[in-house]
Amino acid sequence: MRWTFYVDLDAYYVACEVRDRPELVGRAVIVGPDPKLGPTRGVVLSASYEARKFGVRSAMPASRAAALAPEAIWVRPDFQKYERTAHEVRALLRKFSSVVVPLSIDEAALEVEAPDAESAGRFGGEVQSAIRTELQLSASLGIAPHRTVAKIASDLRKPGGLVVVPPETTAAFLAPLPARAIPGIGPKTEERMTALGIRTVADLAAYPRAKLRKEFGAFADELQELANGRPKPSVLTEGGPQLRSTDRTFAEDVGELDRLLAEARRMGEELFAAVAEEHLRGESVGVALRWADFSRSQRSRTVGHAIEAAPEVTAWTDRLLRGLWAVEQQGRRRKVRTLSVRLERLRPTRARQARLEGYEAPSEPPR
DNA sequence: TCTGGGGTCCTAGGACCC
DNA sequence: TCTGGGGTCCTAGGACCC
Numbered sequence: 001m002r003w004t005f006y007v008d009l010d011a012y013y014v015a016c017e018v019r020d021r022p023e024l025v026g027r028a029v030i031v032g033p034d035p036k037l038g039p040t041r042g043v044v045l046s047a048s049y050e051a052r053k054f055g056v057r058s059a060m061p062a063s064r065a066a067a068l069a070p071e072a073i074w075v076r077p078d079f080q081k082y083e084r085t086a087h088e089v090r091a092l093l094r095k096f097s098s099v100v101v102p103l104s105i106d107e108a109a110l111e112v113e114a115p116d117a118e119s120a121g122r123f124g125g126e127v128q129s130a131i132r133t134e135l136q137l138s139a140s141l142g143i144a145p146h147r148t149v150a151k152i153a154s155d156l157r158k159p160g161g162l163v164v165v166p167p168e169t170t171a172a173f174l175a176p177l178p179a180r181a182i183p184g185i186g187p188k189t190e191e192r193m194t195a196l197g198i199r200t201v202a203d204l205a206a207y208p209r210a211k212l213r214k215e216f217g218a219f220a221d222e223l224q225e226l227a228n229g230r231p232k233p234s235v236l237t238e239g240g241p242q243l244r245s246t247d248r249t250f251a252e253d254v255g256e257l258d259r260l261l262a263e264a265r266r267m268g269e270e271l272f273a274a275v276a277e278e279h280l281r282g283e284s285v286g287v288a289l290r291w292a293d294f295s296r297s298q299r300s301r302t303v304g305h306a307i308e309a310a311p312e313v314t315a316w317t318d319r320l321l322r323g324l325w326a327v328e329q330q331g332r333r334r335k336v337r338t339l340s341v342r343l344e345r346l347r348p349t350r351a352r353q354a355r356l357e358g359y360e361a362p363s364e365p366p367r
Numbered sequence: 368t369c370t371g372g373g374g375t376c377c378t379a380g381g382a383c384c385c
Numbered sequence: 386t387c388t389g390g391g392g393t394c395c396t397a398g399g400a401c402c403c
Contacts, residue, residue: 012403033371043371045403058403064368104374104403184376186401217378247372284395294370302395338371 003120004234005110005127006142006150007093010159012106013046016085017075019136024048027073030056034074035066041249045077049159088135096127109147109234117143117166124162144170147234148226152181171229175202182226184219192216201227240280245342246271253292253335257325260289260339264321267341268313275343281306282343285316289324290338298340299324306347317341 013031028051033042047056054069099111114120142153144165153163205227212220286300299320
């Protein structure tokens with residue numbers, strides 16, 4: 001029998017810091033920008049379970065976390081460390097399975113052969129203890145024949161949990177869970193479901209299919225099949241990244257176009273260089289603004305060829321940004337909180353080189 | 368107590384083509 | 386002489402995930 005082991009590392013960034021600094025064991029630790037070092041608009045990236053007892057959560061404004069847990073120890077994030085450690089974890093997991101699919105920095109799915117649920121669970125325990133003894137990290141595991149069910153299971157007994165769902169019990173396992181436990185159902189969808197009287201997965205299974213389709217489109221079938229214990233087979237999405245982006249949230253909202261233009265140019269150059277480093281080229285440039293009221297506006301443009309030089313990126317960020325700005329000046333004239341620059345439709349450089357060189361006309365920088 | 372930075376996928380309307 | 390149907394691409398916005 002084929003099983004998916006869904007491995008989810010507990011409080012991952014904090015765990016990486018604690019294993020390097022044993023004096024932090026058992027303490028309320030928060031990875032994020034320390035508000036005591038000055039006002040910040042940043043958020044909590046990761047909180048230890050001790051910090052969570054005070055109500056601190058990921059993505060919470062750092063200022064609020066500091067108010068809830070005044071004694072907490074703040075650690076500045078070290079993403080290189082977290083990437084490095086993630087590679088160690090994946091290398092370890094490959095000793096247990098030849099199929100290891102990284103799904104985020106702190107999650108991975110393994111394909112494992114085991115004759116029954118009991119032996120799969122035993123093997124899962126070995127994976128967990130290897131992660132603990134060799135890497136000093138805690139992982140929660142969900143084990144099921146399908147990845148989505150395994151993921152849901154991995155979430156149920158954190159930290160350090162291990163939940164096995166044999167195939168014949170899938171529907172019964174899911175039935176009592178809140179609909180929100182299903183990946184893809186977030187706060188908005190949950191709210192809409194509540195309005196329809198859907199709270200649990202069992203409610204979802206029993207809801208008339210046609211009405212569900214009317215409300216949620218194509219997602220409805222997927223949801224109901226899952227709710228009835230027939231999850232959609234997970235497809236491995238092959239291929240490289242679709243887009244790269246960079247964001248900057250200003251310490252104070254910005255109301256001057258020139259400041260935004262200068263920042264967008266700098267970000268565009270950096271982004272082009274980072275993408276080139278990956279041997280990729282974009283065919284589309286995008287600019288997005290988050291306004292002071294937290295709503296977003298964006299513009300993008302597909303140029304029709306792979307962008308080969310940073311000035312072409314910055315020419316487009318200028319144009320797109322000016323367009324967004326002009327519209328806003330005729331309306332609400334809000335200030336800008338966050339500026340984002342994106343390169344989309346990424347293609348490998350090699351693929352381009354394989355085509356006819358110089359066939360396409362050079363790009364016409366806009367103005 | 369105001370809400371980061373990096374991504375993915377879906378939907379919907381208009382343009383355009385046959 | 387007011388009017389088809391299907392398909393694809395592009396753009397903007399929204400929801401969601403870690």
